[in-house]
Amino acid sequence: MAETRREFLSSSIRVGTAMSVMGYPALASGQSSQPGVAATADRSAKPLSILILGGTSFLGPHQIACAMSRGHSISTFTRGRTEPSIHRGLFRDVEQLVGDRENDLEALHGRTWDAVIDNSGRKVEWTRDSARLLQERVDLYMYTSSTGVYYPYLGSDIGESTELVLEVPGGIDQEQSGEYSYGVMKANSEIEAGNAFGSDRTIIVRPTYLMGPGDGTDRFTYWPVRLDRGGEILVPGKSDDPVQYLDIRDLAGWMIRLLENRTAGTFNAAGPASATGMHAFVYGAHAAFNSAASFISIPDYDFLREHRLFYAVPWIMPTGNNAGSARINIQKARSSGLTYTPLAESIKDIIEWWHSDSVSGDRRENMISGRRLLMAREAAIITAWKERG
Numbered sequence: 521m522a523e524t525r526r527e528f529l530s531s532s533i534r535v536g537t538a539m540s541v542m543g544y545p546a547l548a549s550g551q552s553s554q555p556g557v558a559a560t561a562d563r564s565a566k567p568l569s570i571l572i573l574g575g576t577s578f579l580g581p582h583q584i585a586c587a588m589s590r591g592h593s594i595s596t597f598t599r600g601r602t603e604p605s606i607h608r609g610l611f612r613d614v615e616q617l618v619g620d621r622e623n624d625l626e627a628l629h630g631r632t633w634d635a636v637i638d639n640s641g642r643k644v645e646w647t648r649d650s651a652r653l654l655q656e657r658v659d660l661y662m663y664t665s666s667t668g669v670y671y672p673y674l675g676s677d678i679g680e681s682t683e684l685v686l687e688v689p690g691g692i693d694q695e696q697s698g699e700y701s702y703g704v705m706k707a708n709s710e711i712e713a714g715n716a717f718g719s720d721r722t723i724i725v726r727p728t729y730l731m732g733p734g735d736g737t738d739r740f741t742y743w744p745v746r747l748d749r750g751g752e753i754l755v756p757g758k759s760d761d762p763v764q765y766l767d768i769r770d771l772a773g774w775m776i777r778l779l780e781n782r783t784a785g786t787f788n789a790a791g792p793a794s795a796t797g798m799h800a801f802v803y804g805a806h807a808a809f810n811s812a813a814s815f816i817s818i819p820d821y822d823f824l825r826e827h828r829l830f831y832a833v834p835w836i837m838p839t840g841n842n843a844g845s846a847r848i849n850i851q852k853a854r855s856s857g858l859t860y861t862p863l864a865e866s867i868k869d870i871i872e873w874w875h876s877d878s879v880s881g882d883r884r885e886n887m888i889s890g891r892r893l894l895m896a897r898e899a900a901i902i903t904a905w906k907e908r909g
């Protein structure tokens with residue numbers, strides 16, 4: 521919580537990669553114990569062949585679980601480095617193509633699929649090249665974008681037609697430039713997908729912060745872990761500071777249904793269903809546990825800044841360029857079938873996964889005592905807040 525937004529985005533990517541080799545016995549057999557999958561477990565009327573660019577990290581395995589339960593067949597395309605940490609048993613029935621989006625798309629040549637899901641887009645050129653290569657051989661291109669395309673988040677009800685920043689502005693320092701670069705990359709990648717496939721064959725999905733079993737970022741997971749421990753819990757921000765998040769399984773199931781229904785277009789992907797403030801989120805999440813807790817609300821942004829507490833996802837200090845980061849309009853997604861797992865259920869599933877063999881003891885320990893992380897700094901911040909009177 522002491523990082524800048526840029527460090528925070530890049531560190532979460534590093535952590536995601538490092539954690540991906542861990543097992544997850546409860547889900548490794550391919551059995552589904554997930555609400556997100558159970559809700560969509562009926563078989564689809566028309567089985568699809570789906571290529572996932574990526575597919576072995578966080579979102580991919582959940583998409584695969586949902587798609588297979590509905591009768592679809594899956595190919596993945598990766599460098600073969602990242603091992604899935606969840607739903608590992610399902611990968612026996614996945615065609616695993618190997619290459620590199622940087623310079624080796626050979627494995628995709630001459631092949632046909634009904635749909636491609638581009639999960640691993642990290643460069644505009646990657647999406648441009650794969651979309652151009654596949655435009656004649658695949659019906660639908662689904663690009664996994666991000667609400668990051670709306671940075672700077674200046675609106676109070678950010679809809680899909682909001683004009684996007686397509687170039688990092690000049691005259692700003694390196695740190696500020698880093699804040700723009702992810703959204704600018706995603707926005708231009710969306711355009712490349714659309715240029716190749718056309719508006720009636722392109723599906724753009726812009727998720728907010730994702731959470732759920734298998735999350736390698738340890739961002740949202742902070743809250744289930746912290747609330748389970750009980751005691752004096754620091755809650756940063758004002759009671760009504762808006763928060764948004766989405767259970768990865770809800771996202772995965774909905775993306776597969778969009779493909780089945782051939783629903784082209786651009787969609788925000790955020791929850792929960794109703795506008796929610798930070799306090800309502802914390803109380804609702806704590807309802808999943810028996811721990812005795814008292815909540816120390818610190819609504820003073822200046823004090824939080826002094827203590828370098830700018831975010832505790834899903835809370836992001838809603839000021840400046842982040843004022844609207846949790847004010848993403850979800851009407852279009854909802855009317856296209858996005859549904860939500862109840863918060864307490866998501867929280868329980870996350871904590872069960874966190875204490876499974878999928879997560880190493882070192883990683884669990886780091887969440888609690890990692891020097892720069894909030895849990896280790898929390899007591900000192902609370903003391904300073906109380907002393908301030």
Ligand SMILES: NC(=O)c1ccc[n+]([C@@H]2O[C@H](COP(=O)([O-])OP(=O)(O)OC[C@H]3O[C@@H](n4cnc5c(N)ncnc54)[C@H](OP(=O)(O)O)[C@@H]3O)[C@@H](O)[C@H]2O)c1
Pocket residue numbers: 536573574575576577578579580597598599600601602603619620621622638639640641664665666667726727728729730731737
């Ligand atoms: N997590 C969130 O809160 C959040 C929020 C909004 C949007 N998103 C978006 O959601 C998408 C999915 O995220 P994710 O965490 O599941 O996956 P990810 O980290 O974006 O992608 C990892 C996958 O890409 C493959 N890959 C990486 N480099 C490659 C290369 N050069 N060539 C071919 N394959 C490569 C990896 O396998 P190998 O290592 O084996 O190659 C792995 O399967 C991302 O586009 C992300 O931006 C995430």
